[in-house]
Amino acid sequence: xxxxxKGGEKAIDAARRLMDKRRRGAPELPEISLEQIREQxxxxxxxxxxxxxxxAPELAALAVKQAxxxxxxxxxxxxxxxxxxxxxxYSLPVDTAAMRVERRISGTWKDLPGGQLLGPTFDYAHRLxxxxxxxxxxxxxxxxxxxxxxxxxxxxxxxPEAxxxxxxxxxxxxxxxxxxxxxxxxxxxxxxxAHAPTASAxxxxxxxxxxxxxTPPPADEESLPDCPKAMSVLIxxxxxxxxxxxxxxxxxxxxxxxDFPLDRPERLQNLARSDExxxxxxxxxxxxxFGSVHPFVSELRQGAALVEFIPEELGFPVVxxxxxxxxxxxxxxxxxxxxxxxxxxxxxxLTFGRNERKALCMAIVDRALRAEExxxxxxxxAQNQEFVFSHSDNVEAAGFVSHIKLPHYxxxxxxxxxxxQLRKAKQNDDRGDRI
Amino acid sequence: MTTEExxxxxxxxxxxxxxxxxxxxxxxxxxxxxxxxxAGREMPMPYGWGTGGIQVTASVIGPDDVLKVIDQGxxxxxxxxxxxxxFAKTAxxxxxxxxxxxxxxxxxxxxxxRPLKSGQIMVYQVPIPEPLRWLEPSEAETxxxxxxxxxxxxxxxxxEDISRHGTIASSYDxxxxxxxxxxxxxxxxxxxxxxxxxxxPALHLFGAxxxxxxxxxxxxxxxxxxxxxxxxxAPQSWSQVCALCGAADSYLDEVVMDDGGQRMFVCSDSxxxxxxxxxxxxxQ
Numbered sequence: 144x145x146x147x148x149k150g151g152e153k154a155i156d157a158a159r160r161l162m163d164k165r166r167r168g169a170p171e172l173p174e175i176s177l178e179q180i181r182e183q184x185x186x187x188x189x190x191x192x193x194x195x196x197x198x199a200p201e202l203a204a205l206a207v208k209q210a211x212x213x214x215x216x217x218x219x220x221x222x223x224x225x226x227x228x229x230x231x232x233y234s235l236p237v238d239t240a241a242m243r244v245e246r247r248i249s250g251t252w253k254d255l256p257g258g259q260l261l262g263p264t265f266d267y268a269h270r271l272x273x274x275x276x277x278x279x280x281x282x283x284x285x286x287x288x289x290x291x292x293x294x295x296x297x298x299x300x301x302x303p304e305a306x307x308x309x310x311x312x313x314x315x316x317x318x319x320x321x322x323x324x325x326x327x328x329x330x331x332x333x334x335x336x337a338h339a340p341t342a343s344a345x346x347x348x349x350x351x352x353x354x355x356x357x358t359p360p361p362a363d364e365e366s367l368p369d370c371p372k373a374m375s376v377l378i379x380x381x382x383x384x385x386x387x388x389x390x391x392x393x394x395x396x397x398x399x400x401x402d403f404p405l406d407r408p409e410r411l412q413n414l415a416r417s418d419e420x421x422x423x424x425x426x427x428x429x430x431x432x433f434g435s436v437h438p439f440v441s442e443l444r445q446g447a448a449l450v451e452f453i454p455e456e457l458g459f460p461v462v463x464x465x466x467x468x469x470x471x472x473x474x475x476x477x478x479x480x481x482x483x484x485x486x487x488x489x490x491x492x493l494t495f496g497r498n499e500r501k502a503l504c505m506a507i508v509d510r511a512l513r514a515e516e517x518x519x520x521x522x523x524x525a526q527n528q529e530f531v532f533s534h535s536d537n538v539e540a541a542g543f544v545s546h547i548k549l550p551h552y553x554x555x556x557x558x559x560x561x562x563x564q565l566r567k568a569k570q571n572d573d574r575g576d577r578i
Numbered sequence: 579m580t581t582e583e584x585x586x587x588x589x590x591x592x593x594x595x596x597x598x599x600x601x602x603x604x605x606x607x608x609x610x611x612x613x614x615x616x617a618g619r620e621m622p623m624p625y626g627w628g629t630g631g632i633q634v635t636a637s638v639i640g641p642d643d644v645l646k647v648i649d650q651g652x653x654x655x656x657x658x659x660x661x662x663x664x665f666a667k668t669a670x671x672x673x674x675x676x677x678x679x680x681x682x683x684x685x686x687x688x689x690x691x692r693p694l695k696s697g698q699i700m701v702y703q704v705p706i707p708e709p710l711r712w713l714e715p716s717e718a719e720t721x722x723x724x725x726x727x728x729x730x731x732x733x734x735x736x737x738e739d740i741s742r743h744g745t746i747a748s749s750y751d752x753x754x755x756x757x758x759x760x761x762x763x764x765x766x767x768x769x770x771x772x773x774x775x776x777x778x779p780a781l782h783l784f785g786a787x788x789x790x791x792x793x794x795x796x797x798x799x800x801x802x803x804x805x806x807x808x809x810x811x812a813p814q815s816w817s818q819v820c821a822l823c824g825a826a827d828s829y830l831d832e833v834v835m836d837d838g839g840q841r842m843f844v845c846s847d848s849x850x851x852x853x854x855x856x857x858x859x860x861x862q
Binding site for chain 2: 398
């Protein structure tokens with residue numbers, strides 16, 4: 144009986160082994176590779192990198208595999224590894240304006256320098272289960288894949304066409320579901336389901352009439368047109384609040400103890416690694432009226448940005464590599480009054496990888512959290528920085544919520560005897576009343 | 579120092595992180611009962627499962643230490659086994675289940691029955707370090723209340739307990755006033771254990787990993803369980819004795835024996851029970 148409370152190392156080991164067996168699944172099926180996860184479950188990998196606060200696609204893919212697809216668990220794995228890595232220093236600020244964009248849209252301007260670039264997105268797809276994906280596509284040249292390779296080639300040969308003005312200003316969503324490198328590597332395209340290989344090169348073509356005619360057709364990814372920030376137009380006119388570097392060294396929530404109230408850099412760091420579901424719920428609550436942020440998306444861009452670092456011994460920046468990122472900038476209600484003329488205010492979101500939903504939510508919550516600074520009434524949880532900061536991290540939240548699975552015999556016993564004692568006292572009182 | 583088996587630093591944490599945590603501990607010892615914020619690290623165990631205690635232990639442990647880990651008073655509960663094997667693996671230190679032999683005792687929810695000695699370090703895993711949290715949810719507010727020694731809220735809560743239930747209805751995590759200054763959460767130990775904190779010869783360190791706070795009761799420091807003159811503090815007591823060793827002075831776990839409501843009461847502190855049995859205490 145008493146033995147039941149003993150866990151024992153053997154039982155723990157057995158539990159671990161069972162979990163590993165479940166991870167492997169049916170042994171007659173081939174084991175999934177990290178490359179497959181990275182290439183074919185890329186959005187899972189991206190989410191794990193963003194919330195795991197570590198840009199490492201291979202490690203994130205490993206975490207997804209090890210966690211058996213439980214992304215919160217995978218995020219935890221990556222975060223715990225990250226904590227044990229040595230820290231060499233901070234990179235230079237990433238210049239997102241110079242990003243090699245793969246997707247860039249603006250909700251405030253019909254057209255703008257750099258154009259609207261739909262890129263890879265679910266946005267324009269009908270959410271119908273694609274039964275063709277249920278069949279495994281063989282990488283070898285079967286009849287079907289030869290066909291799709293053929294159509295990918297034809298798309299490639301049609302590439303110069305893609306740069307010419309399309310018949311309508313907004314192109315079809317063709318190419319949206321195709322990896323962008325499909326055109327460059329036709330054999331790769333063979334592995335892509337056959338439903339979408341049409342005009343995959345269009346994914347990188349400028350999409351509005353004006354810019355398309357103004358720029359030469361892109362021969363490769365390097366020669367995309369310049370894509371300045373959509374915000375810059377408003378800034379020139381003075382319609383947008385200015386955000387300038389005040390020269391203060393930002394805090395680092397992973398290295399320094401936090402103290403409320405937090406500055407915006409710390410809040411943004413927290414939001415960038417916050418749980419996507421939590422950020423989504425907060426952003427939604429704010430849009431519905433618990434905080435009343437209902438912004439315009441000035442710009443949402445996704446692509447690759449350079450990460451530069453100045454090693455102490457060199458004293459000049461070296462490029463460490465490219466990093467995929469998603470950035471969202473929102474334009475919000477005016478501020479001003481009295482002496483200052485009214486201006487639009489801003490919200491900002493930035494995440495690793497392709498994480499559009501998260502970047503958008505982050506920008507909304509960032510703006511909501513500026514309530515105090517902008518003299519707005521705090522009406523909803525999304526505006527309360529202590530509420531947001533303390534509950535947004537899913538590693539913390541999942542750990543604490545799940546800890547109640549641990550034994551609590553001692554405290555429960557304490558409550559039990561307390562309750563018995565209180566009830567006994569009450570019964571005695573009642574008896575006393577009757578006498 | 580790297581243990582070859584794991585590839586991690588001695589006791590897992592890197593030396594910079596340990597130094598940062600030791601600085602927080604020194605500050606905590608200098609300000610008994612004050613919650614020192616520290617930049618907690620993610621550990622390879624979930625938050626809420628002892629990461630604060632683990633970071634404190636990792637920062638104070640040395641190769642010559644002897645570690646004991648208990649959860650609910652027992653060395654054999656799953657989480658205690660897990661944490662003990664973590665340090666056995668990453669630090670290669672000796673471990674023990676015997677309270678008397680341990681130089682560091684990491685615990686969740688209990689203080690051993692055997693009186694602690696000078697030189698021993700108790701490390702507590704703390705879920706919610708803020709004793710005022712249930713009364714005031716904002717951290718900014720509660721830190722101000724501590725700074726001003728404004729504890730009226732807490733005394734009103736205790737008073738309301740008495741007016742509603744006739745007694746102070748906190749059975750565990752019962753707040754203490756340390757060194758006449760800070761009100762402190764002793765972590766969710768039963769109030770039975772509270773008197774063991776008062777003027778204890780051991781150093782008591784409290785680590786809250788998720789909330790990123792460290793606090794301490796240095797050796798021989800007064801830690802008074804809050805009460806009123808006419809409603810003095812009283813720890814739990816039992817009419818039963820331990821069914822295994824016959825101890826009448828230990829905290830008892832209630833074990834359900836059958837569907838008919840049969841109960842058995844046994845020591846929560848498994849080392850205490852076992853050592854009494856060894857010495858020829860009552861057996862069944």
